[in-house]
Amino acid sequence: MDKTIDLEQLKQKAQQEISQAKNSQDIENIRIGLLGRKGALTDILRSLSQLPIDQRKEVGQKANTLRKELEELFDSKIKEIDNLVISEKLVKEKIDISLPSYPFETGHYHPLRQTLDEIAGIFESIGFSKAEGPEIETEWYNFEALNIPKNHPARDVQDTFYMKKPAKNEKRLLRTHTSPVQIHVMEKQKPPLRIIAPGRVFRNEATDASHSAVFYQLEGLAVDEKITFADLKGTLTLFINRFFGKNVGVRFRPSHYQFTEPSADLDIQCTICGGKGCNICKNTGWLEMLGCGMVHPNVLRAVKYDPEKYTGYAFGLGIDRLCMFKYGIDDIRLFYENNLQFLEQF
Amino acid sequence: MIISYGWLKDYVDFKASAQEIADILTSQLSETVILNQSGNWKNVITAKVNEVKKHPNADKLSLCSVTDGKNTYSVVCGAPNVAPGQIVPFAMLGAELPSGFKIEKRAIRGIESEGMICSERELAISENAQGIMVLPSSTPIGKDLKTVLKNLDATLEIETTTNRPDCINHIGIAREIAAHFRKPVKLPKLKSPKLTGDLKISIKDNDLCPRYIGRKITGIKVGPSPEWLARRLEACGLRPINNIVDITNYVLLETGHPLHAFDLALLDGQEIIVRRAKNDEKITALDGKEYKMDNSILVIADKTKPQAIAGVMGGEFSGVTEKTTDIILESAIFLPSNIHPTTKKLNVVTDSSYRFERGTSWENAEYSSCRAAELIIQLAGGKIEAKKDVYSTKNKPLAIKLRPQRVKNLLGVDLSTNEIQKLLDSLGIKSKKNKELLIAEVPYWRLDISQEADLIEEVARIYGYDKIPATVLPLIPKINESKKDKPIEEIISERLVSLGFCEAINYSFTSEDNLKKYDMHSVEEVANPLSREYESMRPSLLPVLMTNLNLNLSQGYKNIKLFEIGKTFAEHGEKKKLGIIVYGNIWKEWWKFEEFKIKPPSIDFHYLVGIIQNIFREQDISYNKEKPLHYFHPGKFINLLINNKAVGYVGIINPKYSKDTDKEIAYVEIDLESIKWHYKTQKMKRLRRFPKAERDLSLVSDKSITFDQVFDSLQTLVSKLGILESSEVFSVYEGANLGPNKISYSLHLTFRHPNHTLSESEINSAINTILDTLKKNLNVTLRI
Structure with a gap:
């Protein structure tokens, strides 16, 4: 009997059966029929020893080749069947992906906090550190130490809320600016110092879309030997560039604050109209951003610093207005209402 | 101004x-x-009206023929005063008026108009809109209006x-x-005639009035002011009254020194006495109002009564009227720090008080008096009969040292001494060199300059702020700087925001009524609040956060998670607090919950404590139940201890304060300043890589025993057993089948050995130890 013919027949039969297999069980059955312990090919391989030597080698080689071919056939058929099964499963499992996803809750920082943090971050990156002070102040810290004597009209500019309970010898009040923090810090620390003091301030003025009796300021103070007005200009210009982008025009113009001399106001080119003039900038093309100046020698004297040895600059920045420009908020009262419709936007 | x-x-x-x-x-x-x-128009010329005819289609319009000397134009005009022969401002086709209005060829009631004859108002020359502007008949025609009108102003x-x-x-x-x-200032030159007459002026309170100058002018004729003067006053926003009053106002606008004229005939005794008012003394001022004064207020009186509130307003009685012929012209200096409180007390601010409270100059008082007197003689006739100048001390000019080096140190600009001198000189500040120094003499009008820094500001201003360079100081860190811990409020708010909380910012004050709702009262009150809504400093964050909660509920929000970090003002003073308010469900609704038959659970006490556990995750958290605050539910409240220090309260709001809401309101208030935060660095624990074994245990306990007693007892075994990795409760059950006052806790225990796979007997032995200990300590038994 010619074993090679047997092998050829076996191969044709197997190929036909495999191609007709429907699932992995069919494949397994065919495999057992051929390669199992009692399988047809196994039989042939087992009976090789009964063949004459000259045929043994040839048949043996062919049988082994066939076994490999068959195994490859099984593998690829199994893969084919698996793929079919999976693609059927995938078709069946198709969902409407447009249905709403899981509503994770997202918290939100208050837009004022975000603005404060952003500004503080800029100043911290150039060596300023944060300081704080109380909201209820004495006249000394809010006025006298800042070179604003009693009955000075500058006190009127900042309509003050006074507390019913006075301190020992003076009135207590809600701070009208963050500048008293300058005094607290300088009383405790020696130069050199660079601080920023973010915080809320109070003005006794009627509330409307652009005025709030409570608002946020950020105070800055740098005192050291050899600090100049040029350093003040440079530091604040750097801040404006980092906050608004470097193409915003900046101008410094004279102003007056009792606690700085020389004093200045910093304007930026109107971010709404780009300096052409609009009703936000009252057609001037400029927006007033902050007040600043060189620390007044009387202030340095009030905290027992030697004004001959030390100079410094200070600035005060209104956060609410800045935040309103940044986010396009048109009513300052929204900040303090805490409506989630508002808070969830930022 | x-x-x-x-x-x-x-x-x-x-x-x-x-x-x-x-x-x-x-x-x-x-x-x-x-x-x-005015004057910002284009293509407006002078033209002559040749002819005026009636408009055929409109009664009130006329048809004019206008010439510029070369061409004639046909113009429709609506003004009643237009007449042939007038020289008028004529806006040609293509002209643009100050308002932005452009003149184009257009038909008015069917007839084309080739331009427009303008009124003063249309040219923004004055407010006068009563007909067209008529120019003097000598005005040349065909000229640009700007070259013809001399007094165009802005x-x-x-x-x-x-x-x-x-x-x-x-x-x-x-x-x-x-x-x-860098040009000179030309001041009006004044004569100082010799005077012989006398005038009775006395200053009783010279602490409030260092100088009083009176000029007696007789034989004047009160009437309207000339056009030029009235125009100037109007331009600056003042209403012309009569020549005398107008001149005092004119000089106020010119020199800045407030003046007042009294009708001499109406002063009892023809005398001026500067004195403090008597308590409750009254005066009817020029504004027609009666003011009640006290003895802190200075008045100008005659023999019997006050005739003016010094530096603020004259009295109605002795004011200048049509009948006045003789006056006393007052020019005085009043103490700024007294004028300010006077205006506050009387609640009146005038052009005069505005200047006096800022300060007026000694020399300017005399200059202005003299200037006004001359204008009066010039415009109202009469003669100056007498002058009296009463003062206690003379004013000395101030000289200040200025170091050029200091200019450089303060401004960061290197200016030579000569340059500095020139800059100061341009402002009228004369200076002399004295070795390295400059000695600057402060001009009499500069009350603000009193020290070196003030002079340096002047140098900076005239030099130009924009010319000063902008430099940034290099940051030189200190070598011994310590590590900077993140502030705890930043850590806490970061965690809360990541847990879905929104940050609120409220005013520091609220109304007493709002506090009363929670049986609170304020410890600090504002003496002069904007309104009663803002009179009480908040003693707690609860009332304002409740207001926020209610607002958002009214807006239709169902789940509300808010926090605020802000100051409170209670017995212990100003404190920085963290307030957390939570209401509604733990999760938002989702369509898929329906499919799995899950309902989002309501926020409750245990959820709230979970928040605390999360935000203080690396801190040692403990609690006690002592003395619940009145606004908390007494059974759902803890005093929170962080690192063994009481820092605040956690609980459910007492239902009597949350009647309007159907679910529980969870609230936390923590004093951030009292937290001692441990910035510890966690050291790594070795990983256990052998398989873990899990067992569930259901225990029955007496209800008098709290869960944490069971749990703590279990925790004490952790080190003894060495293999108990974690224990979690997965069910709490109370039922009749357990017996009365019994409760069951089902625990899921995980065991794992660091070095080998646990055998069944090791696990059983551990469980037996657990059961024995619980039985012995708490009489907790295995549920059968």
Whole structure:
């Protein structure tokens, strides 16, 4: 009997059966029929020893080749069947992906906090550190130490809320600016110092879309030997560039604050109209951003610093207005209402 | 302060336009804007009206023929005063008026008009809209209107700062412009005639009035002011009254010194007495109102009664009227620090008090008195009969040392001594060199300059702020700087935001009524609140956060998670607190919950404590139940201890304060300042890589025993057993089958050995130890 013919027949039969297999069980059955312990090919391989030597080698080689071919056939058929099964499963499992996803809750920082943090971050990156002070102040810290004597009209500019309970010898009040923090810090620390003091301030003025009796300021103070007005200009210009982008025009113009001399106001080119003039900038093309100046020698004297040895600059920045420009908020009262419709936007 | 651009030219020569002047003042003095500008029109010429006919289709319109000398134009005109022969301002086709209105060929009631004859208002020359503007008959025609009208003006509004009272007038502003152009200031030259008459003036309270100058002028004729003067007053926003009052106002606007004229005939005893008011003394002032005064207020009185509130307002009784023939012209100096409280007490601010409280100059008082007297003689006739100048001490001019080196140190600009001198000189500040120093003499009008820094500001202003370089100091960190811990409020808010909380910011004050809702009262109150809504400093964050909660509920929000970090004001003073308010469900609704038959659970006490566990995750958290605060539910409340220090309260709001809501309101208030935060660095624990074994245990306990007693007992075994990795409760059950007052806790225990796979007997032995201990300590048994 010619074993090679047997092998050829076996191969044709197997190929036909495999191609007709429907699932992995069919494949397994065919495999057992051929390669199992009692399988047809196994039989042939087992009976090789009964063949004459000259045929043994040839048949043996062919049988082994066939076994490999068959195994490859099984593998690829199994893969084919698996793929079919999976693609059927995938078709069946198709969902409407447009249905709403899981509503994770997202918290939100208050837009004022975000603005404060952003500004503080800029100043911290150039060596300023944060300081704080109380909201209820004495006249000394809010006025006298800042070179604003009693009955000075500058006190009127900042309509003050006074507390019913006075301190020992003076009135207590809600701070009208963050500048008293300058005094607290300088009383405790020696130069050199660079601080920023973010915080809320109070003005006794009627509330409307652009005025709030409570608002946020950020105070800055740098005192050291050899600090100049040029350093003040440079530091604040750097801040404006980092906050608004470097193409915003900046101008410094004279102003007056009792606690700085020389004093200045910093304007930026109107971010709404780009300096052409609009009703936000009252057609001037400029927006007033902050007040600043060189620390007044009387202030340095009030905290027992030697004004001959030390100079410094200070600035005060209104956060609410800045935040309103940044986010396009048109009513300052929204900040303090805490409506989630508002808070969830930022 | 409103300044007339044209008026400034009386005192300094310059060609700059109104806009240029506004820009100069902004960069050198204070923000200045153009309020009103006439002359900013295009293509308006002078023309003559040749003929006026009735408009065929409209009664009130006329049809005019107008010539510029070369061409004639047919124009429709609506003004009643148009007449042949008039020289008029004529806006040709293509012209543009100050309002932006463009003149185009258009038909008016069917007849085409080739231009427009303008009124003063249309040209923004004045408010006069009563008909067209008629120019003098000598005016040449066919000329640009701008070249014909000499007194075209613009008004500037200058934001004057409190330190520059010398700039609340035209001469002061002229000085600034002169400084910019390095030009001289021309002041009106005054005569000082010899006077023989006498005048009775006495100062009783010279602490409040260092100087009083009176000039007696007799034989005047009160009447309207001339046109030029009235125009200037109007331009600056003042209403002309009569020549005498107008002159005092004119000089106020010119020199900045407030003046007052009394009708001499109405002063009892023809006498001026400067004295403090008596308590409850009354005066009816020029505004027609009666003011009740006290003895802190200074008055100008005659023999019997006050005739003026010093520095604030004259009295109605002795004011100048048509009948007045003789006056006393007052020019005085009043103590600024007394004028200010007076205006506060009487609640009145005038042009006069505005200047007196900022300070007035000694020399300017005399100059202004003299200037006004001369104008009166010139415009109202009469003669100056007497002058009396009463003062206690003379004013000495101030000399200040200025070190050029200091200018460099403060400004960061290296200016030579000569340059500094020139800059100061342009402002009228004369200085002399004295070795390395400059000795600067402060001019009499500069009340704000009292020390070196003030002079340096002047140098900086005139040099130009924009010319000062901008430099940034290099940051040199200190070598021994310590590590910077993140502030705890940043850590906490970061965690809360990541847990879905929104940050609220509320006013520091609220109403007493709002506090009462929670049986709270304020410890600190504002003496002069905006309204009763804002009178009480918040003693807790609860009332304001409840207001926020209610607002958002009314807006239809169902789940509300808010926190605020802010100050409270209670018995222990000002404290920085964290307030957390939570309401509604733990999760938002989702369509898929329906499919799995899950309902989002309501927020409750245990959820709230979970928040605390999360935000203080690396801190040692403990609690006690002592003395629940009144606004908390007594059974759902803990005092929170962080690192063994009481820091605040956690609980459910007492239902009596949350009647309007159907679910529980969870609230936390923590004193951030009392937290001692441990910034510890977690050291790594070795990983256990052998398989873990899990067992569930259901235990039955007496209800009097709290869960944490069971749990703590279990925790004590952790180190003893060495293999108990974790224990979690997965069910709490109370039921009749357990017996009365019994409760069951089902625990899921995980065991794992660091070095080998646990055997069944090791696990069983551990469980037996657990059961024995629980039985022994708490009489907790295995549920069967």
